[in-house]
Amino acid sequence: MTLLLLYAAVFVAALVSVEALLRSYFRKYERQRAVNHRLSLLDASEDHLKTYRTMLKERGADDAWRSMPLAQRARQFYVQSGVKFDAQRFAFYGIAGAVLAWLVVQFLVPSTLVRIPVFLLLCLLVPAIVVWCIRANRIRKFTLKLPEALDVANRSLSAGHPLPAAISLVAREMPDPVGTEFGLLSDELTYGTTLDDALVNLSHRVGAEDLNLLAIALSVQAGTGGNLVEILQNLSKTLRDRTMLKAKVKSISSEGRITAIFMSVYPFLLYAMIKTLAPTYFDPVWASGHGTTIVAVIVAVMTVGNIILYKMVNFEY
Known part of the structure; x- marks a missing residue:
């Protein structure tokens, strides 16, 4: 015992x-x-100007991108994703992804005439889809944390601090992506950028629609006056109500969205499964000489159908 x-x-x-x-x-x-990324960089170097320029450069958001009209939209899309540029990592992932895509295309598409265009299309679409998903996730995180950031700024303003000090407090207290983006906003105000221009730059860097409301509210208040604390409190409540409305719409339309995704992916999964279980099943189609035409027509019809499906299950609010 x-x-x-x-x-x-x-x-x-x-x-x-x-x-x-x-x-x-x-x-x-x-x-x-x-601890957000900006504060971690400031821990390594106390030079605020150098840190500010380094962050813009690694995000691809330096002043040079505005002078490139052809690539302006694509560059802005990349900036809003928050992905930091690393040439070695990009080269490694690009080569590995190209090899993997070629192996998949070589297994699924027997015709050489179709194989090369499909491979090139995958090499263009897959990186764009990955960046789009990262961008959407970052914007979602920023939108969810923005009302909390406005509450932090409100408490600072209520204590008697000016607006730049309130923005700096948000940059110190909030995690990424809000903390870093408001830190860049604070740096721009420190180095002489006007509030309107700094807010426009913030909106361009993030891409969240809710930032337009913040920019309009601060611009109007700066021009006409008013109780800034009350304005930000009402804006914070509006953003929270809007987030709740988005969540309700997503929950109601979740079944339709899942159905649309399944219907989009199912033909490719079915083809891959048949190709794996019976590799010679589709040989008569390719041997007939009409395989390329059939595939092109099917892809066109599926594209139109997918556009209609996603228009039915995605709502603007």
């Missing part, structure tokens, strides 16, 4: 020790995650 109690005590002590270690580790990890 005594030995059993000893074993139980050792087990409880080990369990408590492991829990304490895990709790301290995850608490430290959460603290590290809470």
Whole structure:
């Protein structure tokens, strides 16, 4: 009996020790995650101007991109994704993705005439889709945290601080992407950019529609006056109500969106499954000489159908 109690005590002590270690580790990890990218760069270098220019350059948001009319929209799309440019990493992922895409196309498409255009199309579409998903996720995170950022600014303004100090407080207290973007906004105001231009730059860098409301509210208040705290409180409430409305619309239309995604992916999954189980099943189609025409017509019809499907299940609000 005594030995059993000893074993139980050792087990409880080990369990408590492991829990304490895990709790301290995850608490430290959460603290590290809470520090935004701008603050981590400032920890390494106290030169604010150098940090500001470095962040714009690694995001591709420096002044040079505005002078490129042909690539302006694509460059802005990339800037809004928040992806940091790294030539070596991009080259590695590009080569690995191209090899993988070629293997997939070579397995699924037996015709050489169709194989090369499909491979080139995949090499163009896959990076664009990846950047689009990262951009959408970043904008969603920013939109969810924006009302909280306005509350932080409100508390600073209520304490008697000016607007630049309130923006700087948001940059220090909020995690990414809000903290970094408001930090860049604070840096622009520090280095002489007007509030209107800084807000326009912020909207271009982030791409969130809610920032247009913030820019209009601050511009009107700066021109006509008024209680800025009350304006930001009402704006924060409006943004929260809008977020709740978006969530309700998404929940109501979730079944339709899942159906649309499944119907879009199902033909390709079915073709891959048949090709795997019976590799020679589609050979008569390619041998007939009409395979390319058939595939082109099917892809065109599917494209039109997918456009109609996504128009039916995606709502503007």
